[in-house]
Amino acid sequence: MTVKMKLASAVASGLAGLVALVDVGFASVEKRWALPVPLPPQSVYLDPFSFAVLGENATFRNNSVTDYFNPTNTAAPFFQIFDPSFATEVLGPNPSFQRIAYNPGYAYAHEAPIYMADTNEVYFSSNDGGPLGYSSWYNNSVVSKINMTEVEDAINVAGGSPVDVNIQITTLSLPDTVQMNNGGTGPYYGNLLLVNSGRATLPPNLVMVNPNPPYNTTVLLDNYFGRQFNSLNDVKVHRASGNIFFTDPTYGYLNGFRPAPEIPTQVYRYNPATGAVKVVADGFYKCNGVAFNPSETVAYVSDTGISGGFEGTDQTLPATIYAFDIDPLTQAFTNRRVFAYADAGVPDGIQLDSLGNVYSGTGEGISVWNPEGTLIGKFFLNSTAAEMIFAGPGRLVILDETTLYLAKIQAQGIDLAYP
Numbered sequence: 001m002t003v004k005m006k007l008a009s010a011v012a013s014g015l016a017g018l019v020a021l022v023d024v025g026f027a028s029v030e031k032r033w034a035l036p037v038p039l040p041p042q043s044v045y046l047d048p049f050s051f052a053v054l055g056e057n058a059t060f061r062n063n064s065v066t067d068y069f070n071p072t073n074t075a076a077p078f079f080q081i082f083d084p085s086f087a088t089e090v091l092g093p094n095p096s097f098q099r100i101a102y103n104p105g106y107a108y109a110h111e112a113p114i115y116m117a118d119t120n121e122v123y124f125s126s127n128d129g130g131p132l133g134y135s136s137w138y139n140n141s142v143v144s145k146i147n148m149t150e151v152e153d154a155i156n157v158a159g160g161s162p163v164d165v166n167i168q169i170t171t172l173s174l175p176d177t178v179q180m181n182n183g184g185t186g187p188y189y190g191n192l193l194l195v196n197s198g199r200a201t202l203p204p205n206l207v208m209v210n211p212n213p214p215y216n217t218t219v220l221l222d223n224y225f226g227r228q229f230n231s232l233n234d235v236k237v238h239r240a241s242g243n244i245f246f247t248d249p250t251y252g253y254l255n256g257f258r259p260a261p262e263i264p265t266q267v268y269r270y271n272p273a274t275g276a277v278k279v280v281a282d283g284f285y286k287c288n289g290v291a292f293n294p295s296e297t298v299a300y301v302s303d304t305g306i307s308g309g310f311e312g313t314d315q316t317l318p319a320t321i322y323a324f325d326i327d328p329l330t331q332a333f334t335n336r337r338v339f340a341y342a343d344a345g346v347p348d349g350i351q352l353d354s355l356g357n358v359y360s361g362t363g364e365g366i367s368v369w370n371p372e373g374t375l376i377g378k379f380f381l382n383s384t385a386a387e388m389i390f391a392g393p394g395r396l397v398i399l400d401e402t403t404l405y406l407a408k409i410q411a412q413g414i415d416l417a418y419p
């Protein structure tokens with residue numbers, strides 16, 4: 001879309017706060033909007049000019065994993081706005097941000113969030129092989145769910161958002177075919193679609209899970225022509241073609257619950273109509289999250305290269321989301337380019353809203369980049385969040401390991417249901 005078309009559609013959709021567009025000679029959409037007055041609740045505006053020059057006496061950050069960017073030293077959770085469009089397009093006039101479940105001793109909410117609209121529940125998995133996950137070579141991780149109707153009821157009883165509530169989660173008793181679940185999407189024919197990292201010599205796999213008791217599973221794929229994958233990490237369905245795309249980094253080995261890698265770190269495509277599996281992208285340190293833009297012509301893949309498990313952190317490696325075109329014939333991910341480099345921690349799971357803004361879990365919460373790859377804002381948690389999911393219109397559920405957060409915002413997620 002051209003800037004003019006975007007402006008026209010924005011005007012047509014009645015968004016307030018439009019400012020005159022400065023013609024800078026290329027299609028910049030940044031700062032199209034005036035900052036709302038007052039700012040949305042729980043938010044802080046950081047004009048990029050306010051920290052563009054810090055001066056020789058400043059305290060600079062030297063560790064992106066432990067030193068966070070919070071110049072106003074605001075208590076989490078809050079919204080950090082770098083571009084007015086984060087306020088006008090993503091947050092809307094009346095957002096809220098709160099805890100909905102927490103257990104400080106247990107990282108029960110790590111990855112694989114799936115929203116099932118028909119029961120209004122969010123499914124997620126505990127940390128596999130990492131801190132407070134209580135899972136290892138010998139011990140599987142677990143999948144749980146939270147009932148969003150109970151969450152809303154409790155918030156209403158407590159007087160309305162934002163107010164912290166602590167809702168009981170339900171842990172699923174899954175068959176042994178699900179080992180170290182790390183990625184998920186759905187609903188997929190009414191099921192959860194999970195990718196599992198495998199554990200010890202038990203193979204990584206792609207599995208459909210009945211979301212209701214007895215939680216029976218159907219394994220779709222557990223090898224590449226007889227060879228095991230390393231430790232499958234994340235998955236999305238390309239809805240236009242029906243094909244399933246998933247990533248395979250080496251975190252099972254790096255977190256001590258899988259043998260040494262025997263196959264490159266790659267992104268794969270599984271065709272459920274034919275059973276065929278093929279590689280669509282390689283050349284990553286650790287490919288991680290995967291997602292598509294709203295028109296499903298662009299693929300995003302994060303590379304969490306800096307996080308090396310027992311090998312430690314190397315800040316000179318990628319903490320980067322790459323964008324690709326999807327080749328119409330082969331569906332290979334082509335024309336690789338840098339989309340965004342996370343300023344804190346690593347960009348892990350990726351989700352998109354209906355406007356094409358890209359959300360990823362990073363070292364200090366959720367970062368949001370506009371379709372041009374400019375950071376427009378953060379859901380600031382002051383701790384690492386790997387994943388998040390839109391749980392119905394205007395609700396973003398954030399997985400912060402020991403805590404689940406709910407942000408009520410204006411943005412809507414793209415539809416992930418298939419068919």
Ligand SMILES: *[C@@H]1O[C@H](CO)[C@@H](O)[C@H](O)[C@H]1NC(C)=O
Nearest residue numbers: 068070073074075076382383
């Ligand atoms: C962020 O977390 C660090 C330690 O994890 C703590 O020292 C710091 O005070 C926190 N910042 C805020 C604003 O709460």
Ligand SMILES: *[C@@H]1O[C@H](CO)[C@@H](O)[C@H](O)[C@H]1NC(C)=O
Nearest residue numbers: 133134135136139140141142
């Ligand atoms: C195995 O996992 C369970 C929870 O699923 C936990 O209670 C137990 O402590 C774990 N054991 C080890 C050795 O981590």
Ligand SMILES: *[C@@H]1O[C@H](CO)[C@@H](O)[C@H](O)[C@H]1NC(C)=O
Nearest residue numbers: 119120121147148149150153
């Ligand atoms: C979720 O909670 C609501 C309110 O307590 C309840 O009516 C509903 O049955 C629950 N949903 C499921 C799937 O258990």
Ligand SMILES: *[C@@H]1O[C@H](CO)[C@@H](O)[C@H](O)[C@H]1NC(C)=O
Nearest residue numbers: 191208209210215216217218
């Ligand atoms: C679970 O079992 C039911 C009954 O046999 C079957 O219809 C359904 O397809 C199964 N679901 C999965 C995900 O395997």
